[in-house]
Every structure is written in C-alpha cells, then in structure tokens.
Amino acid sequence: MKKFVLVTFIAISMVLLVNYAKAQLAAGSYGQNIIMTDIAGATQNLYSLTDAGKPVIMDVSAVWCGPCWNYHQTGALETYYNTYGPSGNNTSSVFWVEGDQNSLACLQGTGCGTQGNWTAGTTFPMMLTCAPNNTSVLTNYSIAYFPTIYLICPNRKVTEVGQVNSSALHTAALGCPTPSSFTTDVAVWAAKKPIGSYCSSSISPQIIIQNYGSASLTSCSIVSKIDGVVKSTTPWTGTLAKYDIATVNIPAITGVADGSHTFTFELQSPNGGTDQDLANNNVTTNFSVFSTGANVTIQTKTDNYPSENYWEIKDGATVIATSDPFGAGQTIYNDIICLQTDHCYDLVVYDTYGDGMSYGGVSGYVKVIYNGNTLATINGGNTWTTQTSANFCTTVGIDEVSSLSGLSVYPNPFSDKTNISIELTKPSSVSYSIYNVLGEVVYTENAGSLASGSHEFVLDATNISSGMYYLNIMVDDKLVTKKITINK
Secondary structure: OHHHHHHHOOHHHHHHHHHOOOOOOOOOEEOOOOEEEEOOOOEEEHHHHHOOOOOEEEEEEOOOOHHHHHHHHHOHHHHHHHHHOOOOOOOOEEEEEEOOOOOHHHHOOOOOOOOOOOOOOOOOOEEEOOOOOOOHHHHHOOOOOOOEEEEEOOOOEEEEOOOOOHHHHHHHHHOOOOOOOEOOOEEEEEEEEOOEEEOOOOEOOEEEEEEOEOOOEEEEEEEEEEOOEEEEEEEEEEEEOOOOEEEEEOOOEOOOOOEEEEEEEEEEOHHHOOOOOHHHOEEEEEEEEOOOOEEEEEEEEOOOOHHHEEEEEEEOOEEEEEOOOOOOOOOEEEEEEEEOOOOEEEEEEEEOOOOOOEEOOEEOEEEEEEOOEEEEEEEOOOOOOOEEEEEEEOOOOHHHOOOEEEEEEEOOOEOOEEEEEEEEOOOEEEEEEEEOOOOOEEEEEEEEEEOOEEEEEEEEOOOOOOEEEEEEEEEOOEEEEEEEEEOO
C-alpha cells in the first residue's frame, strides 16, 4: 500500500518516508512510552493508560495519504473509541498521530496536499509530529509506511492490526495478555537465545525478563535447563518498575552434545520471596548443535522497502532460521547461521507487497554463501511476486574440488529429463547417482574418464517417480551434491 502512496503524493513526503525507512515492529515487540500534546492542548501519556489495564489502538497516518483518509472515513476508530473509550465503557483508548510533521491547518483541511478535514467529527485524541511534539514516535515504533495501525497491550506488547473495522479492533484488544494483578511477579518477556542452530558445543543464553508486579522488582534467580537438566542458576539484580523489562545474559554453557535439544528458562524468587503467579515464569525454546557444522552466510541486499522482505531456511517443512526485520533500504546485511554439513535445505524469500523484492529500478537479492562459494541466489525482479525458493546443499562446494570449476543442472524442477553441465579444469573421472530421501540409490551413471573442458549429460528420469532427490556427482575422489525435484 505504501508504494501507491509514495508514487501518488508529494515529493517531500516521499523523502520523509525514506528517512524513516525501517521495518515495522515485529509482532510482540516492546512498546516505548508516548507522551504527546494533542491538538486540544491535553497531554496524552500511553503508559498512564496501559498501566491502568487499557489497550490502546494507535493509527499513524499522513494528511496527504489516500488510503489513510479512506480508512479514517470508515469511522472504525471513531466507533471503537466511542464504544470503548472514556465516553463508552472506558476500557480502551485511541491515539491518532499525523506522522509527516504537517501543521494543524493541514490536518483541518488546508494545504500540504491534505485529503480533507481530518478533525471534523473526530472525538479521539489527535497528535502532530511537529511542535510542540517531535518525531520520536516514528523512530520508536519503526514507522515505515502510512497508515500503520498498532495495538499496544497493557503489558506493552505491540502488534500491527491493520485497517480493520471496530469489531476486529475489539477482538484484537481482547487477545491482550491479562494485565498485572499481583504485587510480586517476575515474568518471561522473551527467550532470545538459544534458538536455531549452533556450530559449537558452547552456547550463551539470553533472556528478557519483565516485572509483572506492582512492586519494584530488584532481584530474581534464572534457572537454565537443557533437556530438563539444570545447567546453571544465575542471579539478577537491578530495578524494574511495573512492566519494565531487562535483558539478561547468562554465562556460557559448555559441553553441549551434538543434536537437537530443548532449553528452558525458569524464573524464581522475585525480591527474594515467593512469586504470586507462576504461570508466566517459564519458557522453552528448541535449538540444535552441530559442532562440525557449516557456518553459512545469508547475504541480503534490500530494495527500497526493506519492511516487505524476509527469508527462511527450511529443512523440508521445518523452518531452521528466519531473518530479523531489515532496517534500511538498499543495504547489504550478512547473517551467519549454522547448518549441518552434507545436508540440503531450501532458501525461501518472501515479499509481502508482491513485487518480488524490486521497485523503482532497485532490486534486492538474497545469497547463501559457504566457504566463499555461493550455493544459492534469489534475485529481485519480475520473475516472482510474493514468494520464491532455491535449494542448496552444504556438501563439498565446487570451490573445494580443484578439478571442477562449474556445475549446473537445468531445468530443475523437471519432469522426465534434465541437463547436467560441468566444467573440468583437468582430466577427471566422473560419475553421478540419484538418491531418494531415504538414502536409496535410484539411478547411477558412470561417465568415465573425461578430458578437461565443458561436458554435458542428459539425465533421463523417465522411470523415476515424482519427488525430491539428491544428485551426487563424484569428480575423482570429491563429491558434490545438488537437490533436484522431479514433477511428473
């Protein structure tokens, strides 16, 4: 939607959005306080409302934004505020923020390419990002496009709810966690590490704790367990007011065996006493250790709108790793993840807007790089829209086979036949086989001794059923594996 806004309205607003080109807050992010003066001169304090147990719907729009105006005209926020705000049952509230630093006159229908008089008939608080306020709300809430509509729960958890009707807004608000009702209560906000895979037998856990009690939290103990076995107990001290959070780094745990594991954090003894609510004291994550695994770099170059894109590494149907939100356009990010060696995965890239990670002549890409060799590349462009994928294997890379300088299999996927193209730097013995996912050989071919140079073979899979397979190519004593898919 933002692209329609950007290409339709005035250039100064385009510049502003570029300056704030961040990814939207991920669901479950922690909401910072908002203290702003509304257009009626009253001070609006987000935490005063949420600390009282009231969820808040916040709409960040711009006066020139057509989709923002259309949503405003539906009356969804007005209905919600009149029903659940101070003049209704007083269980919730609404913040409306003009995010493009436009003046009150613009908000009232004069200048700035405004869509109309936004204040007409509006009863909920409306705030500007110009004097006496500032633009900190845009930074703190990573506003990347207009309109952005968030639900901020009493525990300060933030979720983007979008342009929905008042009934849907109410349903979303009802899904907020139960507000704090105890004096002494330490809670898990999020487990940050360990999650995913590690190419080391040593892990460094990290947790975010929250004070869910009305009394100030000054201490607690954090018990760390692997597969149900206690590995450490870490004391924490500090000062957290109600709903404040703190990130705690746990000392490294060594000697973790290879394989899949569960990790459990358990919070105990808040302020040296008894926790009045044990239901929010535990969290368990899954992780894997491959001490001889492959440290693979996922390199991403964003296009103009980084908030639209993310990638996943999948092992079959299981998501092994996913990207964090990207913060800036036309920027290269390098994420290092640990994968099993001699194993095949899928790289899946998503574009939530549907323009294939490309806009206005700027395209991004995502690459998988291992030992200096690019195993998979997905380029932005018009060949895909919302989702595309590429497979790769962390076996011996082409760069590690001195006699092999090039290898491709095309087309892939294929139905009956495909082409194997190789480039040899010296005379070599070559053979290739197809294995199914159970490790059974379903096809084999010995190409014999070949001279240096280019060679191409036709792989006939007419008698092989549909499915995913591994093509193993042996060049002298080195093995290169590629994943292939047969679609009948």
